[in-house]
Amino acid sequence: MTELPRIISVDDHVIEPPHLFETWLPARYRERGPRPLTAGIGELAYVAGKYRITMDPDGPPTDWWIYEDLQFPYKRNIAAVGFDRDDMTLEGITRAEMRRGCWDPKERLRDMDLNHVEGSLCFPTFPRFCGQTFAEARDKEVALACVRAYNDWMVEEWCGDSDGRLIPLCLIPLWDVPLAVAEIHRNAARGVRAVTFSEIPTHLGLPSIHSGHWDPFFAACQETGTSVNMHIGSSSQMPAASPDAPPAVQASLSFNNAMASMMDFLFSGVLVRFPRLRLAYSEGQMGWIPYALERADDVWEEHRAWGGVRDIVPEPPSSYYYRQMFCCFFRDKHGVASLDVVGRDNATFETDYPHVDSTFPHTREVALDHVKGLDDETVFKLMRGNAIRLLELDHPRYR
Template sequence: MAELPKIISVDDHVVEPAHVWQEYLPQKFKADGPRVERRGIGDMKHIGGGTYQQSFDPDGQPADCWVFGDLVYIHKRHVAAVGYSRDEMTMTPMTYDEMRPGCYEPKARIADQEVNHVEASLCFPSFPRFCGQTFTEHPDRDMGLACVEAYNNWMVEEWCGDSNGALIPLIIVPLWDAELAAKEVRRNAERGVHAVTFSEIPPHLGLPSIHSGFWDPFLRACEETETTINMHIGSSSRMPATSPDAPVAVAASLSFNNSMASLSDWLFSGKLVQFPKLTLAYSEGQIGWLPYILERVDDVWREHRAWGEVKDLIPETPSSYYYRNVYGCFFRDRHGLVAIDEVGEDNITFETDYPHTDSTWPETKQVAEKLVEGLSDEQIYKAMRGNAIRMLHLDLDRDVETTIGVKRQAALDLLGD
């Protein structure tokens, strides 16, 4: 194998610095907008999704907390875990002073990327949660919209602004209104943004399903602006679990289940027929499960499409829409790479998950090199950066991408035949 190409990570996270909403909100919203307070923490237990059972004690361990109306979000070590040993990556309350600066400061993040063999990174939110549902849950829609716009302005202008492409903007949208969401996609597309985060399973958030037609203005805007819809595990504020008393490790092991359910939903929704140039990306879901679900949805389509209510909705095998429109993402999934012919070498991207407990930082290069043993140089290039460049419309590697793009189109044409 040649030298591993510099990585483009399509799933990392940013811990928003304390000034974001107090600086970027319009003046009339600042007094009631999100702010950071240092509080003593009593007890804290993860209930599921983005929900915690917590209490406060002035004499307890100090932590920096986002305060927004009745919501208090405590910074925790397992969210800002880089720099700690595996056994120290606990649900421990923490302050910004205890975090590695790369969690929240763009220049420090780029420096950490450099030592990790990473050229560019797409970062999901923390306090707004993975698809911005924190602001959808706020009762004041004007405040919610102002917070969404403030976050996006900070993301584009400050987090990514001086990074020279090392930090790739990922926006959130007002999920309660598809027309407003479409407007926000178009506003940011005008300044070069090609990625938006969205819920893997919107009904879990009390929102309409993708089958309903509600989201069509948003989907149309994404298609027309070449904005990729990125769906992170847990962006439905619900993780698969077997029982309330099961260890969190059970839910962590089953986390891909959300991506699998979401992909099945999309492939049978007809939305990839209605919007044929729409691009979907699954973040942190891994890829080893893809061969079976693609086999299964095609079998259901062939054998059960009449009573399964998709005979007139899905004219081609569901897997054909996956290969054309969908990207998976991996970082520890050797099994998925063994099945690369079925997963699709044009459909996989790589991530480092900085700064979460799953992160491979600062050993990502070594981890990746071991994972891709036995793949061709072209397959490695695609997995480490080429597919991410195409997925996110990055202005990189144009000559290489043109050559590979011609080959990919030929393969898709054969698939269509």
């Protein structure tokens, strides 16, 4: 390999600018929509998978969103780039303290240049990974307007002047499937090919993927070539551990969410009914996938009659994984060593900018350390080729 291909990161994040809803939400909704605020923060703790947060006028200044009864602060661990590792703590932060690339698209492009990254798909922060914030709101008329406003901002402002480098990832109104279908078509008509979705909708109080409830959504995604992207934590629940375990335990177990979701889909019949639907797991890593596929195929072979899948999953589950699923990694040498089973056509790369896990500004070095010894064709697939297929990138720079 003479040079590492420029990376397309399938999992980064954006910190929303304070003007987002003032600019993009229709005027009649603005008084009831999200409002930015800078104020002191009091308690900020992460206990048993949930944040405990209070405001305190005498506390450290923090940038917040205020929406209905929700008080949402930005935290240093989600805007960690630029800080020393031991300073990537759980405390409030203002945009002025963040590296500007967290929320400014022009500065994000400069940071991507520093980091050997050509393209970037960014998950939301205030709306949470699949728009749970709006799904939980009481006023669904305003919530729908917020989903649309976020998507308009994402397409027109965040990605609009990036010459294809910032890749739009849109939300759906999770509480209404016909409205979600309409939003998929609205965004697909302007070139969007990626939507974010919950890894386990039942954890959000929504119907499961086994129920058929989501089939019109999956059909719309298949019809429009829209990939379904599921980030760990998009079920608002991290893997169970002792209630008093430090957050490091859940951080170490986070791949379990992706594994549980993948098993759900493999045995649901969704991939049988929608054979061109593409699913992507973000920040789940991939070293666990070989055994998960082996176990799924064993269960299908030995237990399918009593296991309830004999009539809905006609082929070994792994065949649907290789045909329709994508994983991603950023630090996973075991996964790279198992690439023949993980799938050279199924793995993608990410930088996780600006989260505490991000490899910025050393992503090129991290990537080279992982792919050394691999052939050029495989390296190209991992760094960008598979992402181009997943996201149907048709900008000239990706052809």
